[in-house]
Amino acid sequence: xxxxRKEAPEFRAIxxxxxxxxxxIKLDNGCNIYCFNSGDAELVRIEWVFGNLRFDPAKPLLxxxxxxxxxxxxxxxxxxxxxxxxxxxxxxxxNEYGYDNSEVTLFSLNxxxxxxxxxxxxxxxxxxxxxxxxxxxxxxxxxxxQVSLQKNDVAARRSFNKALYGDTIYGFGATxxxxxxxxxxxxxxxxxxxxxxxxxxxxxxxxxxQQTLDLLKETFGASWENSAEKAxxxxxxxxxxxxxxxxxxxxxxxQSAIRMGMPxxxxxxxxxxxxxxxxxxxxxxxxxxxxxxxxEDKGYTYGIGSGMSSLKHAGAFFIATEVGAxxxxxAVSEIEKEINILKTELIPDEELALVKNYMLGSLxxxxxxxxxxxDKFKNLYFSGLGYDYYDRYTDTxxxxxxxxxLALANKYLHFDNFYKVIVGKY
Amino acid sequence: xxxxxxxxxxxxxRVLVHEDHTTPMAVVNILYDVGARDENxxxxxxxxxxxxxMFGGSVNIPNYDEPLQRVGGENNxxxxxxxxxxxxxxPSANLETAFWLESDRMLSLAxxxxxxxxxxxxxxxxxxxxxxxxxYGDVWLKLRPLVYKKHPYRWATIGESIKHIEDAKIEDVxxxxxxxxxxxxxxxxxxxxxxxxxxxxxxxKWFGTIPAGEKYHRDLPQEPLQHEVRRETVTAKVPLNDVxxxxxxxxxxxxxxxxxxxxxxxxxxGHSSRLYKALVKENQIFSGVHAYISxxxxxxxxxFEGKLLENxxxxxxxxxxxxxxxxxxxxxxxxxxxxxxxxxxxSTMIFSEMSLLDKGMNLAWFELLGDADLxxxxxxxxxxxxxxxxxxxxNKLFRKDNSSTLIYLAEPVx
Numbered sequence: 040x041x042x043x044r045k046e047a048p049e050f051r052a053i054x055x056x057x058x059x060x061x062x063x064i065k066l067d068n069g070c071n072i073y074c075f076n077s078g079d080a081e082l083v084r085i086e087w088v089f090g091n092l093r094f095d096p097a098k099p100l101l102x103x104x105x106x107x108x109x110x111x112x113x114x115x116x117x118x119x120x121x122x123x124x125x126x127x128x129x130x131x132x133x134n135e136y137g138y139d140n141s142e143v144t145l146f147s148l149n150x151x152x153x154x155x156x157x158x159x160x161x162x163x164x165x166x167x168x169x170x171x172x173x174x175x176x177x178x179x180x181x182x183x184x185q186v187s188l189q190k191n192d193v194a195a196r197r198s199f200n201k202a203l204y205g206d207t208i209y210g211f212g213a214t215x216x217x218x219x220x221x222x223x224x225x226x227x228x229x230x231x232x233x234x235x236x237x238x239x240x241x242x243x244x245x246x247x248x249q250q251t252l253d254l255l256k257e258t259f260g261a262s263w264e265n266s267a268e269k270a271x272x273x274x275x276x277x278x279x280x281x282x283x284x285x286x287x288x289x290x291x292x293x294q295s296a297i298r299m300g301m302p303x304x305x306x307x308x309x310x311x312x313x314x315x316x317x318x319x320x321x322x323x324x325x326x327x328x329x330x331x332x333x334x335e336d337k338g339y340t341y342g343i344g345s346g347m348s349s350l351k352h353a354g355a356f357f358i359a360t361e362v363g364a365x366x367x368x369x370a371v372s373e374i375e376k377e378i379n380i381l382k383t384e385l386i387p388d389e390e391l392a393l394v395k396n397y398m399l400g401s402l403x404x405x406x407x408x409x410x411x412x413x414d415k416f417k418n419l420y421f422s423g424l425g426y427d428y429y430d431r432y433t434d435t436x437x438x439x440x441x442x443x444x445l446a447l448a449n450k451y452l453h454f455d456n457f458y459k460v461i462v463g464k465y
Numbered sequence: 466x467x468x469x470x471x472x473x474x475x476x477x478x479r480v481l482v483h484e485d486h487t488t489p490m491a492v493v494n495i496l497y498d499v500g501a502r503d504e505n506x507x508x509x510x511x512x513x514x515x516x517x518x519m520f521g522g523s524v525n526i527p528n529y530d531e532p533l534q535r536v537g538g539e540n541n542x543x544x545x546x547x548x549x550x551x552x553x554x555x556p557s558a559n560l561e562t563a564f565w566l567e568s569d570r571m572l573s574l575a576x577x578x579x580x581x582x583x584x585x586x587x588x589x590x591x592x593x594x595x596x597x598x599x600x601y602g603d604v605w606l607k608l609r610p611l612v613y614k615k616h617p618y619r620w621a622t623i624g625e626s627i628k629h630i631e632d633a634k635i636e637d638v639x640x641x642x643x644x645x646x647x648x649x650x651x652x653x654x655x656x657x658x659x660x661x662x663x664x665x666x667x668x669x670k671w672f673g674t675i676p677a678g679e680k681y682h683r684d685l686p687q688e689p690l691q692h693e694v695r696r697e698t699v700t701a702k703v704p705l706n707d708v709x710x711x712x713x714x715x716x717x718x719x720x721x722x723x724x725x726x727x728x729x730x731x732x733x734x735g736h737s738s739r740l741y742k743a744l745v746k747e748n749q750i751f752s753g754v755h756a757y758i759s760x761x762x763x764x765x766x767x768x769f770e771g772k773l774l775e776n777x778x779x780x781x782x783x784x785x786x787x788x789x790x791x792x793x794x795x796x797x798x799x800x801x802x803x804x805x806x807x808x809x810x811x812s813t814m815i816f817s818e819m820s821l822l823d824k825g826m827n828l829a830w831f832e833l834l835g836d837a838d839l840x841x842x843x844x845x846x847x848x849x850x851x852x853x854x855x856x857x858x859x860n861k862l863f864r865k866d867n868s869s870t871l872i873y874l875a876e877p878v879x
Contacts, residue, residue, distance in 0.1 A: 042670060042671070042674075044524075044525040044526070044565070044568075044569055044572075045525045045526075047532050047535075047562060047565060048561040048562055048564075048565050049561075050535070050536040050558075050559040050561075050562055051556075051558045051559060053537050053556055053558075078487070078819075079487075080815060080818065080819065081815075082812075082815060082816065082819075110736075118736065118746065119736075119737065119742055119746070121736075122735060122736035122737035122742075123737045123805070125735075125737070126734075126735050126736075126737040126805050126806075126808075126809055127737075127801070127804065127805045127808060128808060129808035129809050129811055129812030129813075130812070131812075131816075146812075146816060148812055148815065172746075175745070175746060175749065178749070178752065178774065179745070179752040179753065182704075182705055182752035182753075182772060182774065182775075183752060183753070185704035185705060186600055186601075186703075186704055186705065186772070188704075189599075189600045189702075189703070189704055190599060190600070191598065291702070292598065293593040293597050293598045294590065294593050294594055294598045324534065325530055325534070325539075326530045326531055326534050334587055335583060335587075336583065337583075337586075338582070338583040338584070338585070338586025338587050338589075338590070339586070339590065340587070340590050340594075341587055341588075341590045341591035341594050341595075361590075361594050361598070362590070363590055363593070392535070393531065393534055393535040394534075396534070396535050396536060396537045397534040397535070397537060397538075397539075399537055400534075400536065400537015400538055400539070400555060400556055400559075401537070401539060403489060403490065403537065403556055404490050404537070404539060404554050404555070404556075406488075407488065407490070407819075407820060407821060407822075408488075408819045408820070410819065
């Protein structure tokens with residue numbers, strides 16, 4: 040067989056990306072359930088998502104502490120009994136704290152739901168946060184903090200967030216002393232205001248049988264009552280810092296962590312999808328300009344990338360890397376060069392076509408199973424957007440031009456105004 | 466149950482096909498039967514450096530990543546002490562691009578000097594980022610040579626030292642390619658929205674004409690059984706004292722592997738595990754303590770690691786771990802606890818089948834171990850383990866003269 044190895048095979052652009060839309064059930068207690076029913080495996084993932092309460096700088100750790108400790112004991116079960124039961128039924132229980140929401144997630148085989156769901160109900164309604172568990176939590180977190188603070192990338196991320204978001208839940212980075220502010224009565228009050236049905240969204244994904252839905256509605260319906268006080272999900276206004284440059288010297292550092300960027304729009308803004316294309320070109324994939332230049336041409340780093348974070352009350356654009364300590368200045372100046380090229384030169388057609396296909400392929404590939412469809416929905420739902428967002432997104436990716444991107448770069452990217460954080464040597 | 470079909474090309478390339486039409490994607494996973502254990506002791510880190518060079522262009526295609534991204538694909542790779550594994554996910558409509566790219570780099574690399582120079586630097590930065598510039602990052606550089614005296618597992622995949630990476634020459638790269646990167650030493654799994662007939666045709670078209678190459682016959686020095694207490698203490702710029710205790714254990718294909726893995730689950734999997742309950746919650750010894758096994762093909766490691774709370778001495782911490790091991794050696798694991806770890810193993814297997822890429826990687830790995838269908842019989846083997854097996858294994862492994870203890874002492878802050 041004669042084949043031409045020099046020439047790439049024919050390929051097709053990606054047209055159709057179909058997202059699974061959920062079925063919506065609203066319970067009388069105000070809790071919303073979204074169901075993603077697909078797949079053959081007899082299992083589900085169920086997430087209970089709660090909006091975080093307003094950040095109090097005097098008691099900054101309540102949101103995260105309540106979430107992490109929520110499975111540490113109820114009126115009738117110890118932390119050990121909760122863990123034993125979940126593990127006995129081959130289930131997985133995860134608590135995840137985020138900037139805007141905190142989640143409790145259960146992975147369970149369908150046949151074991153009658154045994155695993157009551158545990159979740161117990162955790163969400165009857166947790167007591169035993170004093171001894173609180174002390175263990177504080178001690179262990181203080182220790183873990185000591186380890187993570189020695190990592191330059193962690194230190195850089197903390198400085199960066201503090202500069203962008205100030206004294207808010209987004210800008211906060213805990214110190215060992217902050218853990219001393221945790222009081223059990225504050226935790227209980229926070230828990231009862233936050234973990235209530237009117238502040239909860241349930242997402243279930245997998246093979247959902249009618250009996251599972253019935254059980255879910257029965258367990259988290261009428262028998263789950265709201266607290267007297269409504270959850271306060273408002274957040275203090277963000278004030279970014281006036282100082283834009285932060286350097287923490289580590290004389291022994293072999294590498295320096297660099298993080299730079301600026302506040303930007305979040306997902307709800309019309310420019311967000313277009314900026315995602317620009318971000319991908321710059322540092323959003325393996326073949327990006329930052330990787331091609333700073334890793335693949337100069338060999339300064341193992342990895343460099345740029346990204347966008349979309350939060351409920353804010354958004355940001357950032358570039359992050361760890362580079363050889365002796366080439367830190369050179370790396371910063373290469374980053375500046377790449378930003379300026381985006382503002383002065385049109386992105387060549389071939390590169391833009393590649394990025395477009397890569398982004399669509401990546402979206403298609405991110406829909407691996409029914410769980411990923413639920414994840415996509417979460418991105419929309421908690422930003423207050425509908426599925427037309429993804430239509431707009433794919434449409435933008437397909438149609439945006441190099442001229443649009445040049446204008447966009449000039450509108451938003453100003454290297455001199457970036458917040459810049461360096462930890463290590465400079 | 467992960468269904469698959471299998472065929473072998475005349476040049477020795479083994480191909481497995483797993484059809485899953487619930488996804489619009491395809492995965493192509495190529496496992497090369499070469500890892501850090503196959504390296505020359507004077508050129509450690511080479512298998513991993515070579516993995517980086519596999520992305521530096523092949524004989525007919527100057528750039529690997531670009532054409533793949535152009536068709537909406539993504540790829541990555543990893544190197545372990547046993548294998549080097551490359552994988553692609555892409556829209557199934559563009560599957561042929563993956564065959565084109567992978568077959569060309571199996572045929573021959575471009576062997577560009579620039580690529581070698583740059584990737585040497587990139588790997589050196591990776592060495593710094595992951596092993597040297599992190600608290601406790603160098604643990605494997607210290608623990609491996611304590612556990613292994615003869616076997617090439619005594620060095621980490623990143624290499625023994627940066628010097629070995631700096632010294633890599635283009636001639637070495639060529640020789641390594643010739644020795645290990647040929648169809649006979651590779652296993653390809655194609656999964657997702659594909660058909661067996663289509664894969665047969667594409668495999669023959671793109672890989673059929675690659676010369677078989679020479680078969681690599683592995684003849685590694687095996688690790689002698691340990692009969693001595695090993696111990697090393699280092700003082701380092703770390704915030705907390707840290708204890709590691711490693712035991713030699715059987716290799717991946719030994720029947721004892723299953724008891725060993727369940728033992729590590731009993732001790733350390735999740736918040737219902739013994740170490741967590743006893744040493745983090747009930748008695749305050751550690752802020753975190755873990756047990757895990759290395760799962761390597763030859764002699765493996767059963768490792769304990771715990772970060773000490775302040776005011777706990779190293780002696781107390783070690784004694785607390787040993788006390789748990791003594792319980793395992795002298796007392797049968799209760800039936801409920803056995804059921805718990807078995808249930809967890811079973812459901813983990815079911816959940817892992819939710820991921821197409823995981824299925825592809827697993828099929829390749831088990832094919833290397835002898836037969837991809839072993840994947841579908843793993844759970845049974847775990848279910849067969851009895852409390853008596855656990856006790857026997859605990860007594861066999863957890864002996865002082867089979868232990869290698871590494872202590873990190875936090876340098877006092879001035």
